[in-house]
Amino acid sequence: MTRRDLLRPVRAALITAILLQALAGVLALLPLLALIAFTGAWVAGDPLPGAQVVAAAVAGTLGAVLAAAGATWITHRADADLTWRLQRQLAETIRRAPLPTVTGLGAGRIKKVVHDDTAAMHYLVAHTLLDATALVVTPLAGLIALTAIDWRLALCSVVPLGLGTWWYARAMRGSAGNFADYARQQQRINAAIVDYVRGLPVAKVYGGPGGPGARYAAAVNGFHDFFRAWSRSTSAVTTASWLVVAPGLTAATLALVGGIGLAMGWVSPGAFVAGVILGPAISAPVAVAGPRLQAIRTGLAALDSIVEFLGQPRLQWGSAAAPAPGARLRLERVSFRYGADRPALTEVTITLPDRGLVALVGASGSGKSTVATLLARFADPAEGRILLGDTELRDLPEASLYERIGFVFQDTGLRQASVRDNLTGGRALAEQHLVEAARAAAIHDDIAALPHGYDTVLGQETELSGGQRQRICLARALLRRPELLVLDETLSAVDPTTRAGLFTALRAQAEQRTVLLIAHQLRLTADADRILVLDHGRLVGDGSHRELLTDCPPYRALWEAEPTPTAVPGE
Numbered sequence: 110m111t112r113r114d115l116l117r118p119v120r121a122a123l124i125t126a127i128l129l130q131a132l133a134g135v136l137a138l139l140p141l142l143a144l145i146a147f148t149g150a151w152v153a154g155d156p157l158p159g160a161q162v163v164a165a166a167v168a169g170t171l172g173a174v175l176a177a178a179g180a181t182w183i184t185h186r187a188d189a190d191l192t193w194r195l196q197r198q199l200a201e202t203i204r205r206a207p208l209p210t211v212t213g214l215g216a217g218r219i220k221k222v223v224h225d226d227t228a229a230m231h232y233l234v235a236h237t238l239l240d241a242t243a244l245v246v247t248p249l250a251g252l253i254a255l256t257a258i259d260w261r262l263a264l265c266s267v268v269p270l271g272l273g274t275w276w277y278a279r280a281m282r283g284s285a286g287n288f289a290d291y292a293r294q295q296q297r298i299n300a301a302i303v304d305y306v307r308g309l310p311v312a313k314v315y316g317g318p319g320g321p322g323a324r325y326a327a328a329v330n331g332f333h334d335f336f337r338a339w340s341r342s343t344s345a346v347t348t349a350s351w352l353v354v355a356p357g358l359t360a361a362t363l364a365l366v367g368g369i370g371l372a373m374g375w376v377s378p379g380a381f382v383a384g385v386i387l388g389p390a391i392s393a394p395v396a397v398a399g400p401r402l403q404a405i406r407t408g409l410a411a412l413d414s415i416v417e418f419l420g421q422p423r424l425q426w427g428s429a430a431a432p433a434p435g436a437r438l439r440l441e442r443v444s445f446r447y448g449a450d451r452p453a454l455t456e457v458t459i460t461l462p463d464r465g466l467v468a469l470v471g472a473s474g475s476g477k478s479t480v481a482t483l484l485a486r487f488a489d490p491a492e493g494r495i496l497l498g499d500t501e502l503r504d505l506p507e508a509s510l511y512e513r514i515g516f517v518f519q520d521t522g523l524r525q526a527s528v529r530d531n532l533t534g535g536r537a538l539a540e541q542h543l544v545e546a547a548r549a550a551a552i553h554d555d556i557a558a559l560p561h562g563y564d565t566v567l568g569q570e571t572e573l574s575g576g577q578r579q580r581i582c583l584a585r586a587l588l589r590r591p592e593l594l595v596l597d598e599t600l601s602a603v604d605p606t607t608r609a610g611l612f613t614a615l616r617a618q619a620e621q622r623t624v625l626l627i628a629h630q631l632r633l634t635a636d637a638d639r640i641l642v643l644d645h646g647r648l649v650g651d652g653s654h655r656e657l658l659t660d661c662p663p664y665r666a667l668w669e670a671e672p673t674p675t676a677v678p679g680e
């Protein structure tokens with residue numbers, strides 16, 4: 110995708126608006142020309158121009174206002190369409206990119222592109238293009254008119270314009286790097302503030318050098334120093350450029366030159382008046398060219414940033430028919446790495462049964478959550494395949510995968526909505542199903558005790574504990590009746606009594622489906638039908654607790670390292 114592709118849908122509208130604005134710039138000159146005609150005739154003692162000139166002035170004024178209003182209306186409509194389109198495309202890119210890619214981009218970069226860059230595009234499309242058109246057309250039309258009246262005065266009016274442009278170009282020398290730095294510093298502040306707010310509890314307790322607060326302060330101070338240095342290096346030259354095109358100075362210069370010409374007889378009274386009126390109109394716009402140019406640069410940089418963001422890799426979904434019920438899930442020599450880091454999974458092969466409670470255990474960082482990430486297709490394996498029956502997950506339609514496999518993640522992702530909406534995702538489901546799922550997840554009694562039961566709005570009418578949130582997510586997953594239920598550290602945030610109840614509930618669930626329980630506390634999983642052991646991204650054990658204690662040294666080491674060793678079940 111290129112800039113051109115991105116702007117294509119609004120291209121015709123923008124060209125029309127620019128033409129209308131150019132027309133407005135030309136029409137706006139008519140009243141000035143009428144004024145020149147009247148004043149020139151009056152100064153020369155000639156008969157005053159007729160009603161046609163007055164009519165032309167009125168028509169020009171009205172026409173300019175209408176054309177400019179039409180142009181503005183068109184650009185605002187185009188901007189609304191473009192922003193809507195871009196924000197949808199950005200949201201779709203975020204949704205479809207591999208999850209590690211999105212988290213790797215960071216909240217600051219995402220906030221910048223979704224909010225700041227689209228806002229910069231708004232100024233570019235809705236305002237700056239028209240302003241820039243007016244800046245070019247008005248002086249150009251004025252210059253053509255003055256050349257037609259008196260080319261020597263026209264030449265004289267170009268001098269301040271040329272000087273102003275030259276000074277301004279000097280001020281802007283090397284500015285491309287500064288603009289790029291400006292964007293980088295803004296992005297740094299964005300990232301730092303998000304980090305700061307997220308880590309506020311930690312910052313309060315452990316704040317100090319190197320903490321999120323310090324990072325934010327460093328970003329803000331860095332921007333302050335950079336911006337001051339930039340302003341210092343350009344302010345003198347910028348002021349000089351403004352001075353030479355100041356309307357009063359240009360008018361005075363033309364009055365002086367025109368006055369000499371008038372006295373010497375080579376300038377007519379009409380041309381003198383034209384020079385004094387049109388001269389400032391030709392050069393003054395240079396003074397406001399700077400901010401417009403900057404807005405164009407910012408807008409184009411934002412456009413590039415959006416184009417680059419939209420180029421993130423996307424996970425493609427297939428359209429293969431869903432495998433027959435009971436199809437087994439199989440990982441075949443699956444390897445995965447995050448970026449250029451060391452492998453998170455290496456040649457992992459697992460075939461899950463069609464029902465039963467299977468635990469996936471391993472030390473912290475051994476790759477357990479990465480398995481959940483791949484099963485949920487938040488990313489695809491770098492090598493190897495994941496199959497449901499004979500069909501690769503990547504060949505299935507998205508909805509079909511999430512119907513078959515349910516997930517409960519460490520991060521619960523509950524919305525500020527009623528418990529009911531969080532459970533159903535807005536689908537109309539019988540109350541009985543909701544209650545059944547909530548009971549199975551050991552959360553029904555907690556929900557019933559809320560001010561409005563299932564209609565209580567989370568985050569507004571109540572706050573829930575971490576364990577309650579995880580159980581609501583479990584109920585949400587159970588409601589879909591998936592064939593495979595993957596729980597990533599779901600039992601970690603619940604108290605021992607609830608955990609025991611939940612474990613019993615999961616056991617019952619495992620009679621109808623496969624439950625893959627990811628945990629690093631082996632006491633939780635010792636009773637599982639089968640336990641898979643990961644160690645540094647490799648599958649090093651597959652069996653029952655008893656078998657693994659004997660045959661799998663990493664498992665045995667983990668078991669022995671548990672803070673409160675438990676007796677071997679059944680002994």
Ligand SMILES: Nc1ncnc2c1ncn2[C@@H]1O[C@H](COP(=O)(O)OP(=O)(O)OP(=O)(O)O)[C@@H](O)[C@H]1O
Pocket residue numbers: 209212447448450452453471472473474475476477478479480629
């Ligand atoms: N988004 C990520 N970007 C880069 N590296 C990652 C990312 N997520 C995980 N890793 C790395 O991949 C490896 C496996 O991580 P993973 O989260 O799968 O382990 P885990 O066994 O689930 O750990 P834990 O029990 O602590 O949750 C680790 O070395 C980890 O640092």
